[in-house]
Amino acid sequence: MSKKSTDTSKFLSYILRHEPEAIELSLDKEGWAVIDDLILRAGNKGHALDRDLIFDIVESSEKKRFTISEDGLRIRAAQGHSTQQVNITYAEKTPPDILYHGTATRFIAQIREQGLLPLSRQYVHLSSDEATAIQVGQRYGKPVLLKIKAVDMYKKGFTFYQADNGVWLTERVPYEYIQE
Numbered sequence: 001m002s003k004k005s006t007d008t009s010k011f012l013s014y015i016l017r018h019e020p021e022a023i024e025l026s027l028d029k030e031g032w033a034v035i036d037d038l039i040l041r042a043g044n045k046g047h048a049l050d051r052d053l054i055f056d057i058v059e060s061s062e063k064k065r066f067t068i069s070e071d072g073l074r075i076r077a078a079q080g081h082s083t084q085q086v087n088i089t090y091a092e093k094t095p096p097d098i099l100y101h102g103t104a105t106r107f108i109a110q111i112r113e114q115g116l117l118p119l120s121r122q123y124v125h126l127s128s129d130e131a132t133a134i135q136v137g138q139r140y141g142k143p144v145l146l147k148i149k150a151v152d153m154y155k156k157g158f159t160f161y162q163a164d165n166g167v168w169l170t171e172r173v174p175y176e177y178i179q180e
Contacts, residue, residue, distance in 0.1 A: 009057050011047055013065060016077040020085075023047070031076035031086040032069060064165035079163035082120045090161030090169065095150035099126040099168050101178075102137025105144050108180070116146075116173035123161070123169035126150070147179040 015038070020027050023041040027033050039049045054075065058066045067078050081088070101116060101124070116124045126148055127133040137143030153173065154160055161169045 005053070005057055005060070008047075008049065008053060009061060009065070011042070012054070012057065012075075013077065013080070015042070016066065016075065017080045018082045020083065027076070027083070027086055029085070029087055031081060031088050032074040033076065035068075035073060035075050038075065067164045078165040079123070079125065079167050079169060081122055087122070088163075090163065092159055093162045095126075095154055095160040095168055096128060097149075097151045099128060099148040099150040100130050100133035101126050101146040101148055101173070102133035102135065103144050103146060104137055104141030106141050108144060111146070111178065112175055115175040115178065116148075118171065123171060124173055126168040126170065126173075128166065128168065144180065148173055149177040149179070153177050 015023060015025060016027070016031065016033060020033065023038075023045045025033055025038060025041045035051060035054060039051070039054075042049045055068065058068055058075070065078055065080070066075055068075055076088075079088070103111065118124050125136075127136070130145055134143050134145055137145065150160065150168070150170075153170070158170055163169060
């Protein structure tokens with residue numbers, strides 16, 4: 001991905017996940033924004049976007065952070081929202097036996113006390129593969145891979161969802177279901 005595409009992807013993540021108000025953009029409850037409105041409002045704030053650039057970023061992103069609506073008119077972040085105006089309706093799904101969470105060593109003491117919490121986000125994000133979880137953990141310091149006994153949680157009544165991009169979501173993970 002080119003530097004322009006990377007910068008634009010980060011901008012889209014910021015706007016569609018956290019601060020649509022920064023460009024006076026409205027998202028519906030499911031997180032959708034009208035692409036033409038996004039282009040116009042981003043342009044008004046000095047961020048040049050066009051449909052080709054947006055679609056290229058959506059299609060070329062390894063992490064599949066964004067989803068384009070079936071009619072091609074709207075875009076949303078697949079998950080990771082901190083804005084309270086968005087509450088995507090995900091279908092409940094049975095998780096695999098084990099899921100993974102990547103974090104940094106500096107957070108382990110807090111996790112041992114409280115488990116995994118969504119903090120500023122709506123859900124705890126979990127991965128079905130170790131490599132992705134480790135990559136996420138590296139963003140915050142020396143990585144630690146946590147194994148989550150997801151199916152045990154599910155059997156005890158915890159709800160799991162899977163976002164459009166494959167990321168697993170749950171409201172919290174008590175420490176008793178975490179293996180370091």
